[in-house]
Amino acid sequence: MERKKGSRKVMDGVKAAHDGMDAGPRKKFRKPAAKTFDGTEIAEGVRKGSRLHLGKAITLLESSNPVHKKHGQELLSSLLPHTGNSIRIGITGVPGAGKSTFIETFGEMLTERGHRVAVLAIDPSSSVTGGSILGDKTRMEQLARNPNAFIRPSPTAGTLGGVHKKTRETMLLCEAAGYDIILVETVGVGQSETLVRGMVDMFLLLVLTGAGDELQGMKKGILELADAIIVHKADQSNAELAKKTVSEYKQMLHFLQPATEGWKTRALPVSSLENKGITELWEMAQEFVETAKAGGQWTRRRQFQTKDWFHSMIMDELHSRFFENAQKRGQVKELEQRILEDNMTVSQAIADLFE
Incomplete structure (x- = not known):
């Protein structure tokens, strides 16, 4: 009985407290006002x-x-x-070539010379979250802490060739922020070389020592795009082999069309680990800029890139607006089914879709 009386008292107290809350004025909880842009x-x-x-x-x-x-x-x-006041350098290479290590060493050297460096690293996207996989800030820890450097990993988000379609606009923002050297790193998945080449002033191709088999498999078109070939990891036991690799590339480049009019593509050994060849590379880059500007190629290339960007954005916008139309999306699904059932050819479906 005592336990029942005690329990009843507790419940009476809870009820009284609840009634007291109801009796008082209720506070209105409002959502915080949205911040204006x-x-x-x-x-x-x-x-x-x-x-x-x-x-x-x-x-x-x-x-x-x-x-x-x-x-x-x-x-x-x-x-x-x-905007428009920077040197834009594209960097690509096979997986394992050490692109991030090279960029960190190169970027540190540039900041020591008074430059401000922005690194736009195009990461492959996760098929699950759509986010970056490689995480360049974790691969360039020292440069990421440098107050005169800015690293921005951007997921490809399914963009053809592994280049985020906003990379060009990001470069402009970095230039407005006072970064006079823009380094664009690509994952090197084949088509990305062409796309990055179409948005930078100078294009670097990183390769590894022991060029024999690699030269056989290297696409001629990729070599033609490069303004300079960097034989990376030319350190320790690889140093002598790197010199041999450089000679082999020089022989091959002799028969190729130069990437930039008035400039002959060069090959040189570089070791980021031992910090060798980095200064020579920068001196070569400065010589490239002077040559391109003196011959007018610098301005012509940038104008061509802007025009190409304009046409690419037209295609992106047409694609986006087309699939925003609910009626068109439904028609596409219907035509897909008819094609799969062999009741219509692809060309007939396209004709129907755009009538």
């Missing part, structure tokens, strides 16, 4: 070299949210007068 603040932050604001600006450009995309384009337009 302040493009001026972000633009000023980017111009002052703030990595935080630069990251926010790039996120706006890469977003698939229509509102974010609109804000991103407005922001980019306001910063356009402050």
Whole structure:
């Protein structure tokens, strides 16, 4: 009985407390007001070299949210007068060539000479989350901590050739932020070499020592794209082999069309581990820039790249708007089924779709 009385008292107390709460005025909980977009603040932050604001600006450009995309384009337009003042260098190579190690050593050397370096690393995307797999900030820890460097990994997000379609716009934002050297690293999946070559001033191809079999399998077109071939990991026991590899590439380059008019593609050994050949590479890059500007190729190449970018964006927008139409999406599914059932050819389906 005592336990029942005690339990009843407890329940009475709980009820009284509950009734007391009901008796008083209820507080209204409101959702915090959504922050308004302040493009001026972000633009000023980017111009002052703030990595935080630069990251926010790039996120706006890469977003698939229509509102974010609109804000991103407005922001980019306001910063356009402050762009175009960098040297853009593309870097590719076979897996295992040591691209990240090379970029970190190269970037450290450039910052020591007073340059500000932005690294746009195109990572392969996860098929599950769509995010970057390689994580370049973890592979370039020292450079990531450098106050004069900025590293931005971008997932390919299914883009052909492993190049994010916003990479060109990201380069412009980095230039507006005062980065005078832009390094674009690609995963090197074949088609990406052509795409990266179409957005940079100078294109570097990293290869490994022991060129024999590699030369046999190397596509002539890739070698023609390169402004310089870096025989990487030319250190320790590989040093002598690297010299031999450089000679083999030089012989092959002698018969190839140069990538840039007025410039003969060169090959040189480089060791990021022992910091050898890095300074020579930078001197060569400066010579390349002087040659390209003196002959007018620098301006012509950038104008061609801008025109190519414009046409690529037209195709992207047409594709996007086409599949935003619910009626067209339904028609595509219906025509797919008819094609699979052999009731219609692909050409007939396309004709029906665009009538």
